[in-house]
Amino acid sequence: MSYLEFGAIPLQVNPDLQEERDQASFHVTELTHIIDGGAEKTQLRKRLEKLIYSDPDFRRFPDVRTFGTKSEFYGASVLKSIKLFQLRKEHQWTDEESDIVHSLVDHGHALGLHHAMFIPALERLATDEQKAKWLTIAKQYKILGTYAQTELGHGTYLQGLETTATYDPGTQEFILNTPTISAMKWWPGSLGKSSNYAIVLATLITRGKRHGMHPFVVQLRSLEDHQPLPGIKVGEIGAKMGTLSTDNGYLILNNIRILRENMLMKNAQVSPDGTFTASAPNQANYATMVLLRVRISEFAYTNISKAVTIGIRYSAVRRQSKLDPEEKEAKILEYQTQQYKLFPGLALAYAILFSTKLLKKKYREAQTEIMKGNLQSLPELHCETSGSKAFCTEHMLKEVEIIRQSCGGHGYLAASGIGMMTSSSAPLVTVEGENTVMYLQVARYLLKRFSNAKSGEQIEGCTSYLSMNHAPYLCPFLSEKDCRNLSSLCDVYRYRAFIVISRVVRTVQTDIKDGLPQHDAFNKNLVHLVRAARAHCYFNVVKDFAEAVKELDASIQICTVLISLCCFFAVHGIVENSGDFLQTQTIGVEQLKWLKNLQTSLLAEIRPNAVALVDAFDYHDITLTSALGSYDGNAYERLYQSTEKDSMNSQEVHSSYHTYLKPFIQEMNKAKL
Numbered sequence: 001m002s003y004l005e006f007g008a009i010p011l012q013v014n015p016d017l018q019e020e021r022d023q024a025s026f027h028v029t030e031l032t033h034i035i036d037g038g039a040e041k042t043q044l045r046k047r048l049e050k051l052i053y054s055d056p057d058f059r060r061f062p063d064v065r066t067f068g069t070k071s072e073f074y075g076a077s078v079l080k081s082i083k084l085f086q087l088r089k090e091h092q093w094t095d096e097e098s099d100i101v102h103s104l105v106d107h108g109h110a111l112g113l114h115h116a117m118f119i120p121a122l123e124r125l126a127t128d129e130q131k132a133k134w135l136t137i138a139k140q141y142k143i144l145g146t147y148a149q150t151e152l153g154h155g156t157y158l159q160g161l162e163t164t165a166t167y168d169p170g171t172q173e174f175i176l177n178t179p180t181i182s183a184m185k186w187w188p189g190s191l192g193k194s195s196n197y198a199i200v201l202a203t204l205i206t207r208g209k210r211h212g213m214h215p216f217v218v219q220l221r222s223l224e225d226h227q228p229l230p231g232i233k234v235g236e237i238g239a240k241m242g243t244l245s246t247d248n249g250y251l252i253l254n255n256i257r258i259l260r261e262n263m264l265m266k267n268a269q270v271s272p273d274g275t276f277t278a279s280a281p282n283q284a285n286y287a288t289m290v291l292l293r294v295r296i297s298e299f300a301y302t303n304i305s306k307a308v309t310i311g312i313r314y315s316a317v318r319r320q321s322k323l324d325p326e327e328k329e330a331k332i333l334e335y336q337t338q339q340y341k342l343f344p345g346l347a348l349a350y351a352i353l354f355s356t357k358l359l360k361k362k363y364r365e366a367q368t369e370i371m372k373g374n375l376q377s378l379p380e381l382h383c384e385t386s387g388s389k390a391f392c393t394e395h396m397l398k399e400v401e402i403i404r405q406s407c408g409g410h411g412y413l414a415a416s417g418i419g420m421m422t423s424s425s426a427p428l429v430t431v432e433g434e435n436t437v438m439y440l441q442v443a444r445y446l447l448k449r450f451s452n453a454k455s456g457e458q459i460e461g462c463t464s465y466l467s468m469n470h471a472p473y474l475c476p477f478l479s480e481k482d483c484r485n486l487s488s489l490c491d492v493y494r495y496r497a498f499i500v501i502s503r504v505v506r507t508v509q510t511d512i513k514d515g516l517p518q519h520d521a522f523n524k525n526l527v528h529l530v531r532a533a534r535a536h537c538y539f540n541v542v543k544d545f546a547e548a549v550k551e552l553d554a555s556i557q558i559c560t561v562l563i564s565l566c567c568f569f570a571v572h573g574i575v576e577n578s579g580d581f582l583q584t585q586t587i588g589v590e591q592l593k594w595l596k597n598l599q600t601s602l603l604a605e606i607r608p609n610a611v612a613l614v615d616a617f618d619y620h621d622i623t624l625t626s627a628l629g630s631y632d633g634n635a636y637e638r639l640y641q642s643t644e645k646d647s648m649n650s651q652e653v654h655s656s657y658h659t660y661l662k663p664f665i666q667e668m669n670k671a672k673l
Ligand SMILES: CCCCCCCC/C=C\CCCCCCCCCC(=O)SCCNC(=O)CCNC(=O)[C@H](O)C(C)(C)COP(=O)(O)OP(=O)(O)OC[C@H]1O[C@@H](n2cnc3c(N)ncnc32)[C@H](O)[C@@H]1OP(=O)(O)O
Pocket: 102, 107, 108, 109, 111, 112, 113, 115, 116, 147, 149, 150, 155, 156, 157, 158, 159, 189, 246, 283, 284, 286, 287, 289, 290, 292, 295, 296, 299, 378, 379, 382, 431, 432, 433, 434, 437, 441, 444
């Protein structure tokens, strides 16, 4: 074959990958059904996949992302939004169907915030009357909106927001203003160029008194020509590390008058004469963020499962160096160190999958009560969603980067798909509550629950272990074999969390007793508080994974492989954080030795099913958009083929040659003569 023909992609699956599939101990489809939530859900996903990918534009979007300019990509991203909205309307998709489609076609699209936050905010923060007005037209796409909360000066500290909404009883209007440079809205997605409406979060002032952050519906752009309305300055904030599909924007409001009815009044009301009444605590206005924290946890699953699919498939077809000098070069997946790079990400994907399935169920139940006005479950929900968002995104980002490195040089190419995943995953640790801040919210709840438990209250929910009557702790691992027991592993995590939490509580209390003001005592211990929150979250994820596996209604083969994976997830977490486990004496040095041995034995145990475990995620090649991780494993042909799509290769000689290089070469050659 001449080198010019190398680009042709073989019709058959790479034999190295086929070999992996042939040795799987379980039926991949059975596991795919479990992941999707049942065979009928898999069928639904496949049906939607077929519909979406029958459209040439949806097949083309990934290439524009990889090879286009920022402006081309934004244009394609607007088209993607429009197509998704049209399809949603035409097929009357439910939220579930729409979520499936989003997970297929790469989350980013120009108007993503319309369904991600604008509509959820209306659903959660508007009165029934307001919903009849705003939600109806938002769902019909007559208005296209976003969620404008963060300002240049404040993202985390919502009480510090400076945008004002001052009530004028004379006209029964609110006047919205951006009083300082730090008050300008900065970051909201879909704000720069796409949306014509926004829910603007502003400090409410009525009768000369400030009442904290409240939501207001504000029209930003004309529905006729999309020009910003008078008094509104809006634009794109500039180039970012990734997430190029979204036009993150800035917004300056100059004496913008809106009707009194444009304040979303489910949780607090301003009457025509300017009287303020609150029917719920101010934090009820944070409801949209709580939802997004659940969705971002799910998105962490999407990212890590895609990344590890690429990493493991590629490692099964890439051969480098010899293990046995007498044999041919080994698949890089054979190297124990490569497994050590990939399998933590694989186990994490399944851990997040099962844990977020449970979180979503709890969220739905709590949200139903909250919508009825029963806010009892809100603090627990806030703790669980904040903790999940922080844990899932922190670990996902770490593992995605390790997996990228596991792909060697080719992992750095855009066509690998994985480099982009690192940059698009990066903001998830910051958005919707920066992770440290989220862990500190968890810690705050743990401290409260700990003192409730101390005063004899029976604690329910995710912190129920704080009120356990703790008998003297005995490490359940008496031999290496014991370290495989999922209940024992959960016990070790539970005690670690309990001890770390009780120690930090004691330290904070002692510091306060010694005369430090509470805020100083807190700040002196913030690092330990985050550590306590992390220990709590780790325990919960391990427990969720172990319980899901225990309750699985599946074949023995699937149960066996998932038990190994869950065991690996838990053991790996102990080894990685062994300092903490040793210091809390939840394990001893001998146990750590066993756990380290078990960790490497489990690598070998998981190895034969590694490809099948990622095949079960069942990503369509277009969804994956990776030359390295496609289903057929023909990585080199796909990489070479991808060079054709690069505009640099559209001409043999680039125009810069004529402008710069040619005169330089001529000059240099003249000088030589
Ligand atoms: C591109 C489009 C893609 C769309 C695709 C479809 C969807 C796919 C899904 C995911 C894809 C992801 C793609 C990326 C999308 C990016 C979107 C990003 C959007 C944003 O970032 S919006 C802005 C988010 N901003 C924040 O999260 C701000 C963080 N800050 C806070 O939440 C709070 O200020 C705080 C929690 C830090 C502090 O609260 P505060 O009231 O000020 O002060 P405290 O004294 O700490 O708390 C008082 C009291 O309230 C309790 N509490 C706090 N928060 C809550 C809550 N949310 N619910 C209930 N209770 C709460 C707190 O615990 C205290 O209680 P206590 O007094 O102790 O009893």
